[in-house]
Amino acid sequence: MKLQANEPEGPLAEKWQKHQANIKLVNPSNKRKYEIIVVGSGLAGSGAAATFGEMGYNVKCFTYHDSPRRAHSIAAQGGINAAKNYQNDGDSIQRLYHDTIKGGDFRAREANVYRLAEVSVKIIDHCAALGVPFAREYGGLLANRSFGGAQVSRTFYARGQTGQQLLLGAYSALSRQIGLGTVEMHPHEEMLDLVLVDGHAKGIITRNKETGKITSHAADAVVLATGGYGNVYNLSTYARNSNATAIWRAHRKGALFANPCFTQIHPTCIPVSGDYQSKLTLMSESLRNDGRIWVPKKVGDKRAPQDIPEDERDYYLERKYPSFGNLAPRDISSRAAKQVCDEGRGVGPTGLGVYLDFSDAIKRLGEDTIRERYGNLFDIYHEITGESAYQSPMRIFPAVHYTMGGLWVDYNLMSNIPGLFVLGEANFSDHGANRLGASALMQGLADGFFVIPYTIGNYLAECRDKRATVGHSAFKDAEENVNSITKKLLNTRGRHPVSHFHRELGKIMWDHCGMARTKEGLEEGITKIQKLRKEFWQDVNVPGDNEEYNQALEKAGRVADYMELGELMCRDALERDESCGCHFREEHQTEDAEALRNDEDFAYVAAWEFKGVDDTPVMHKEELKYKETKMATRNYK
């Protein structure tokens, strides 16, 4: 299989404009003859469905939530980047592009990233027009804040809930189209299979969560905007229902899965407090400006932090990275925390945590100043842990936060299956091996509002003769496939609930395919996952029936998919015998424990082809050619 990225010719700065001028259009009176399925209603899905509706297409939008407004885009806190240069600090499309591709450690496709930077400016215009209450300065103009990985102030925000406000903006645009009848909304309807007719994506199979009814839906194109797959790790900052089923079932139907091992692990989250834990909550990275990170020097020191004298504390980031100290980059800080906990010096009841101590800052600046700077974060911490960070240090630990990998797409956001498009976190295209802060919202909205509405026309204009109806045998086969999975899950009647297997898988993934990876560890992980997968299908217990509201059954199907995806992530991490961005192979590090990239052998996208559950997948390479960008070593010193 030859992967065609379909990048337009010409200089980077002209590609998108040229492409827009050259791609095929669907004439307005013909648009109403086309049906498009959009799965997911986050920033990318809502934006795409709303815009398709405005353009005159017939749209069906699906979400497993009770309302499109619940998608997990809603939880993003910090902000959204855009190269507006409103601050007059020298920002430009070129600069945003460069920061993003460098932040991704040169493992993303040049042309896609440039386009992302280019359309970023339109996103802010559109969202302001939709009534998103962005933060403003006293003169009434938009305010900005700074974010990691950039030397300019280009992040737009709405308090600490930018994701919520942007999602509600996109949801309002979608709602307007639903009201007008151009979009048919299907809440509580979960996609369980993709249907191919003559090799083209022509529909999906869904299960209604309330009735269990399985339904076929045919269309001229299918757009997946179903988010990331970090819940493979069980514990993450993702919503509990975020899952990989839509993209994984598409993968099983032939869509290539690109760079599955690229997972971002955020250093400052509230640690696990027990076996029952369901969720990890992020604490803004900004806390590291005034907090000092430490653990006891002695292994197994269980004294209260106040009782540990200064000379028995190890401020390990300050010790190891004297120039950056507590503000060392995300990946370094995360790995260092793991290391001290592995040594048995972690704090808190589980030993998986480190202190983030504000006592020096409080002594220096006073409690009021600290309250002014971080009051809301201290409140969240108090709400969750019942502890006051003014009196004793916070306990933090890294957590899975985002997946850069996803289904492979070309410049038009079309996967290798014609007619199947993938947007937002569900695709792999823009963040390489590491995503910068405030870039996820930007990508979701760019893909949904400003890229796919144009590029889908190029496909639709060409496929007029390739229409399918639900009467086609491919739909019946897919429905049977879905039913057989459900039956198998319900009929196993084993000894353990689904959550048991999810927890076990999460542990394997975290230990073997987490912040630091080795050849031996990954090989062991693969063996363990294969064994666990076998146990799952022999010993899972899913109560109830298909024909009812059955949350245990929903969860079981998702965990069944994680059992396969987890193995692929380990394989990808094993194959990528270099360190880059979030992917840290212990075998490949500099003397200072920085990721050691190998551009000669690994400057490619690894796109995996499914060959069967127990068969080895096949990797296809898309070579990454940097024509206008110099591949430099990331330097944070």
Place this chain on the structure above:
Amino acid sequence: MNVTLKVWRQKNADEAGYFETLEARNLNPDMSFLEMLDVVNNELEADNKMPVAFDHDCREGICGTCSLTINGQPHGPGEGVASCQVYMRSFKDGDTITIEPFRAKPFPVIRDLVVDRTAFDKIIQSGGFVTVRTGSAPDANAIPIPKETADLAMDAAACIGCGACVAACKNASAMLFVAAKASQLNMLPQGKAEKDTRVLKMVATMDEAGFGNCTNQYECSAACPKLISEDFIGQMNRDYLFASLRQKFLRRKKNA
């Protein structure tokens, strides 16, 4: 710690519901209330019984999915929190805790503690938006908005659409929810053009869905996980009054 739960069980909207008593044992006070339910459900599943169905997703108080009435209070004890932000340390060892769905006629029960809140989506679909086609917006700084206005709009926009306001009101009024969205958009210059039709249509849809009228007792604001102020209801009422008058005037002018 151990607690006894009296949980509302109801197979679907058509069948009658009842309270089931369940024991939750060996809990950690640092657990969230929903994690306590996870533990209870794991035990039920291991016994091959149907777990208690409840809605949840982000578990950090922003998605608005969770919707439990705990001891008669929507979202339970604590000010300005959603059900997912309630922790077991708010209860005592040996407590009996009653858990019900958000009760309101326009929110029919789907199963156990899960209710259908699509009536909220219908209200937004009728007018909770600014009509602007993708790609047609002017530069974002072309329309300055005073900081105070933007901040106030943000206060209203913080609504998470959970429905606690409805569940807390003895009239099952959705006025706080509707007022939050209508006020946010009506006070911003971008939303001015559709100010009248927005409020009229949203209120009409709210009435059609069967939500009751405001009691002026503001249980809604007290139960709101984002503490949205009842002042927005006053603002919506003003917008509604002027919009109705203007509509009447316009109609008369047309007829003349």
